[in-house]
Amino acid sequence: MTTRWTAVRVLRDRTAGRCLTAVVVSGFGTSALWLASGVWVKDLTGSDGLAALCMLATWAPTLAGPLLGTLADRHRRRPLLVALSLFMAVLLLTLCAVDGPEELWLLYAVLFVYGAAGTVHDAAESALVAGAVDRSLLGDFNGLRMTANEGMKLLAPLAGAGLYTAYGGPGVAVLDAASFLAAALVYLSLRVREERPAPAREGGRSATAEGVRHLWGDAGLRPLVLAGGVTMLCAGVSGALTYAVVEDLGHSPAYAGVLYAVQGAGSVTVGLLSGPALRRLGARRFAAYGISLLAAAVALRAVPYDPAAWACAAAVGVGLPAALIAVLTGVQQRTPGPLLGRVTATAGTLVHTPNVIGLAAGAVLVELLGHRAQLVALGVVLGVTAAVLLGQSPASADRTAARSASDASPA
DSSP, rough: HHHHHHHHHHHHHHHHHHHHHHHEEEEEEEHHHHHHHHHHHHHHHEEEEHHHHHHHHHHGGGGGHHHHHHHHHSSSSSHHHHHHHHHHHHHHHHHGOOSSGHHHHHHHHHHHHHEEEEHHHHHHHHHHHHHHHHHHHHHHHHHHHHHHHHHHHHHHHHHHHHHHHHHHHHHHHHHHHHHHHHHHHHHHTOOHHHHHHHHOOOOHHHHHHHHHHHHHHTTHHHHHHHHHHHHHHHHHHHHTTHHHHHHHHHHHHHHHHHHHHHHHHHHHHHHHHHHHHHHHHHHHHHHHHHHHHHHHHHTTTTOOHHHHHHHHHHHHHHHHHHHHHHHHHHHHHOOOOGGGGHHHHHHHHHHHHHHHHHHHOOOHHHHHHHHHHHHHHHHHHHHHHHHHHHHHHHHHHHHHHHHHHHHHOOO
């Protein structure tokens, strides 16, 4: 009942429903390409290190999130989303020229631009949705967006693997290009009124710093984003220990796929229920409860027992997205429209960059320390993070939220 009501609330809203459709369409191609790019490089070179560089090339531009997000505030968001989608559709077709190791520079370059364009795209989409969709639907939309993304992660890799086997990397690139073209058509069909952004009063650095100042100066957003960053750091370290956990269970590495599928099911579930939960609890408590669940799940991954591993995987799938959904919804609700692109991208950098650091640190630590002790320690850190977030006084945050809401303008 609640799940169906949540979905209906979003899909009945013309703008929210179509934005969600664009997310599903483009997300399908993106998930397929992420899998295929590493396999493509591995097949061409035989190098695991060069294959891993695909992920690095895609993630590296997020470090410039505050600056890239400024672009989303300098232009009307719907035309920007259309232009970015068409640009990516054309750019991806250049990958059809990659036929050997000597053309790999082109693949890395495209992936780097892909990551940069994705950062601007996410900031512009968040600002468009926040300005055009009823504020009471933001939690529902972000939850269903998470559900759609996780659903694509379960389905798209299978399609991408099949397409790669049949047609190679260029076939997957064409699929991704087609998904961006379809997304551009969906954005073109949106009927939203957007005022032209006011001319920039400050230069690039000052404009970027304005978004950082807003995020850091908001008594409600600052602890929420910091907690999200700590959570993703711990999640990165925990993720790097997955194969050690699988080995401790007595299974082959392929068993990790079972745990990821269970985790994905948990993420789909929390995405469907997050809207009502956010309205009932608020972003701060919703995030804190999700991190608390994640803390218990990460610590209990140290138990070498299959049913416990499945339960922990499902709990991770619920707890981690809850924190991410809370951060994004909080940013949308507490940020004036003209700043929303910068603040969204800055929050994304502060939350997601620690995940990459955590993955790298975990890859080193797993060779030096036992995974069980690490998992228990991570659980403790996450538990403290949740307790600190719950201990934040809501009074000052509520005053800031009221001020931000009154200052906000449509995207």
